[in-house]
Amino acid sequence: MRVRVLESLRARLTAWYVAVLAVALFLFATLLYTSLSRQLYSHHDEELTAEAAQITSLLSHVDSPDRMAAALEPVRRGEALVLILNGSGDMLFRSAALQAGEPALAQHEVLVHAATRGATHAQFFTTALDSAGTTRFICLPLPNPKGLYLQVGQPIGDVGETLRFVKIASLVLIPVVLALTSVGGLVIARRALAPMERIRMTLEAIQAEDLSRRIDVHPRELELGQLVGTLNQLLDRLARAFASLREFAGDASHQLQTPLTVMKGSIEVALSTPRDSMAYRDVLEQVAQEADTMSAILLDLRALSLADAPVSSVARPALQLSEVVTEAADLIVALAEAADLAVDVSIESGIFVRGDAVRLQQVVLNLGENAVKYSHAGGRIAIGLTRHGSDAVLTVTDSGVGIDHSDLPHIFERFYRSRRAGHGAEGTGLGLAIARRIVEAHGGRIAVQSRPNAGASFTVRLPLAAASQP
């Protein structure tokens, strides 16, 4: 149970600062007590020193202990508490006040302590006497007669009282203050942590119900505000990852359905009656082809799910988009050549953007492949890279079949197959969707202009990195 209590941040915070406060208060009380007692005693100690000096002077001409009594006669009769001891602790002289009121004086061990130890300079001590109450004593060795110690006392009733009061007050008040602080601390901690509790409850609701919801708590505290911001960003990424996972699973199961059906069907038909080996061969070849299709779909689906991973552009170094595009354009030129197409490449050098070179190259390859796919033999393709304002502008233009007006808004959607897809072209229907996601993950935009039978022109704008800004 104790462990459970301390697991609560609130209890732990309170425990910590109550502990710190207790140590502080204890130190404070101790310091107060010692300095106060020193201060209060020093007053008495001065008086005692003066009185002792007087008596010492009375004895300055007395050489033998036997003749002390006469010299001390005025002292004996007064109120003063005066005592003279030898090194063995024997009391050779007592003033009247000590004689009368303190029959058991010799039993006060403290009183003889300094003398028997052979004090060499003035020492002070405090003891309680029956008649005078708390009494402060000075003990000092007498220059005359030698070997004796003079002790002068003074009742310090009020000082003792004051110090006792301070001690008791501290002992009582410190626990009271600590108790009050604990309660106050718990209340403050609860209030400070209340937004945390609200954030927690919201998060619980979000994970249970709807990943698209966000934490709608606006704590005034900067730290908690930042926490909410970070949590919401995390939720954004989670929601995106979730959506893309769901999309991947859905697309995969849906898109693989067709080739699987074809495979299963053709195998079953082939097996239904005995055939010659050529017929089996045909079927096997068809199955191999369908398997290739499935493999291509999976590859593109994976590329699609990776395409919109955000590019943390701050962390990434600027890359030469000009080089990336040049390399990709070389490949498109070769692909176009195989399809009997000519390609005009015009790439401005020294254009830098921040991002992922592999993915940006994929954009150029996908657009180029698309252009080749929808061109007529003998047609022309143009690949260009320039800068415009604060953007790098990539254009891929073909003179091919073009895109129907009604298809234009949809061509960047996954698996959207326009009528032009019937142009003897194969593909997974994902190339443009992948391109758009990559461009958008890089903070860019992609657009298309086209008219049927008048070709298509794709334009990609990406924010320039500082290095290439004129």
Added chain:
Amino acid sequence: MTQPPTDTGVRVLLVEDEPKLAAFIHKGLTEDAYSVETAPDGETALQLARSAPFDIVILDIELPGMDGFAVCRAMRALHSDVPILMLSARGMIEDRVRGLDTGADDYLTKPFAFSELSARLRALLRRQPTAAFMVLTVADLTLDPVRRLVTRNGRRLDLTPKELALLEYLMRNAGQVLTRAMIAEQVWDVTWDRLTNVIDVFINHLRKKLEEGGGPRLIHAVRGVGYVMRSDDESSCA
């Protein structure tokens, strides 16, 4: 067409936990006259490798228990130089780089064609790395990798950097069939499914430049697989 090898005596260790995949590779390799032992997990594989040396290891990355990267490291500690071909369903460039960094000699992504696997095995088995700075020669063709100079029959050829890289790869592996995927990985380092189509175009450019002076063809297509570089007299005696 590659000639079916008569018993090669080559011992292959296949580490693959998918029984069907293992069975198909086993069957194919046995037909290619390799002697194959299969291990379903890394521990078994290491045990087998300890008891008898293998000439080559085919290692899947996704294994139960110890993964392929760990097995690869352990294998390297055991036989420092056995060629290791990694198989993986993960085609990311990062995984590929990690596999090669762990000590694998080649990396093949699933799904793959058996002919691809077989070509890579042959390439790994016959690999005799030529020092990077040594001048390469095939018939009357020479390539100086340091000066980046290509001559055929003493006549200097003018090649683009990609053509040079392609030619260098072919010449370093002269006599070996290289698949388009192998060429794509080696010369381009781009993941693009159309790359294999593009390679034919680059090969044609290269052939044209090599044959301008009238010399015989050195880069030969191997139907359904890829390309091989060899001089004709070599092929006739092969």
